[in-house]
Amino acid sequence: FFFSHQEVVSEESEEESNGVNLMEFSDEILLHILSYVPCTDLVLNVRRTCRKLATLCLDKSLTHTVLLQKDYKVNKDKVKQLMRDIGKEIYQLNMAGCYWLPSSTIDHVTRCKNLVKLNLSGCHVTSLRLSKMLSTLQHLRSLAIDVNPGFDASQLSSECKATLSRVSELKQTLYTPSYGVVPCCTSLEKLLLYFEILDRSREGFMLSGQLMVGESNVPHYQNLRIFYARLAPGYVNQEVVRLYLAVLSDRTPENLHAFLISAPGSFAETGATKNLLDSMARNVRLDALQLPKAWINGSGLLQHLKFNNPFYFSFSRCTLSGGHLIQRVINGGKDLKSLTSLNLSGCVHCLAPESLFRKAEDDIDSSILESLVVSCCNLRHLNLSAAHHHSSESLGNHLCQLLS
Incomplete structure (x- = not known):
């Protein structure tokens, strides 16, 4: 068959007319x-293609939050141009782990005058550079930084300290024994601490966890609601x-609701920590609790602590028997419908009435698990890994049947 040139052209034009033009989509679509396109590409490239995209790429829903932590193609010049173009529109900026960017890139953050949340974890920031940057960020309420060797809080300006005094959420990763900026954050409600201090210097010298503490640089916790600390192995981290x-x-x-400490290995209880736990038992009602195993084993702490609407408990690797689980945690079957996560990993005896003389091949006590299921009926995360439970072969008493 043969087709004329006119027929071919008309058929191609008809196909084009039936095609989908991206610009015909609604602004919402x-x-x-565009929300899946990195912000640097939106601002520096895509918005230059046409007038409609020029408007949409600067929409608040796209410029309100800028994530650079996975944008490996971004460089110092692109960040500089990005901050120059939309700095005043950015309310949340995440530069966590941007190791490929030079430290001087941080200086351009000062253009983001309206920043409320800033994450600089993994970025090397000196105390002087931090002071200069934070002095301009008067609206900042959430901050994440690393504290490296050489950090000196005395180098922070009064304007910087004024900004820190308004911060309510702080994540601080420590690579050297220090309070970091915590003493300046007098309005803290949420404190997340990550201790990554080595026991030895690069030259092989033993390090100490002692700090030169003065009255003026002691942390303020009066408004604290959430305290979380995660320790890497090492005695210096424990000392700090x-x-x-x-x-x-x-x-x-008084408003403390979550107290969580994650520590590997042995982390012995001291007189100060015992006083802290006693004070917590008298003065606060918790919603989330995680403690080192040495602080729980052999103590009656769980019987004395008060809980409000608990949603998370972790007793990983504790010598917690099923009897203790029912009496001290569930309190004989009290209502724990608010509890959504329970970590019993490594608690070999938690489903047996007593831990003495129990063998791994012994059957679990189905009544303990039944009490747990009834009292904590809204559990979404239950961790029984490394607990070595042997279920009974009798009908209805298998672990999976009871949990169903």
Whole structure:
């Protein structure tokens, strides 16, 4: 068969007319598509293609939050241009782990005058550079930084300290024994601490966890609601976290709702930590609790702590028997419908009435699990890994059947 030139052209034009033009989509659909494009590409490239995209790429829903932590193609010049173009529109900026950017890139953050949340974890920021940057960010309420060797809080300006005094959420990763900026954050409600201090210097010298503590640089916890500390292995990390906790033991915040400490290996309880836990038992009602195993094993702490609407408990690797689980945690079957996460990993005896003389091949006590299921009926996360439970072969008593 043969077709004329006119027929071919008309057929191609008809196909084009039936095709989909991206610009014909609604603004809502286009904004959703553009939300998957890195912000640097939106601002520096896509918005230059046409007038409609020039408007949409600067929509608040796309410029309100800028994530650079996975944008490996971005460089210092692109960040500089991005901050120059939309700096005043950015309210949340995440530069966590941007190791490929030079430290001087941080200086351009000063253009983001309206920043409320800033994440600089993994970025090397000196105390002087931090002071200069934070002095301009008067609206900042959430901050994440690293504290590296050489950090000196005395180099922070009064304007910087004024900004820190308004911060309510702080994530601080420590690579050197220090309070960091915590003493300046007098309005803290949420404190997340990550201790990554090595026991030895690069030259092989043993390090100490002792700090030069003065009255003016002691942390303020009076408004604290959430305290979380995660320790890497090493005795220096344990020494430093005890200094943070010593302040808590003197005056425990009345509004404290979550107290979580994750520590590998053995982390012995001291007089100061015991005083802290006693104070917590008297003065606060918790919603979330995680403690080192040495602080729970053999103590009656769980019987004395008060809970409000608990949603998270972790007793990983504790010698917690099923009897203790029912009496001290569930309190004989009290209503724990608010509890959504329970970590019993490594608690070999938690489903047996008593831990003495129990063998791994012994059957679990189905009544303990039944009490757990009835009392905590809204559990979404239950961790029984490394607990080595042997279920009974009798009908209805298998672990999976009871949990169903």
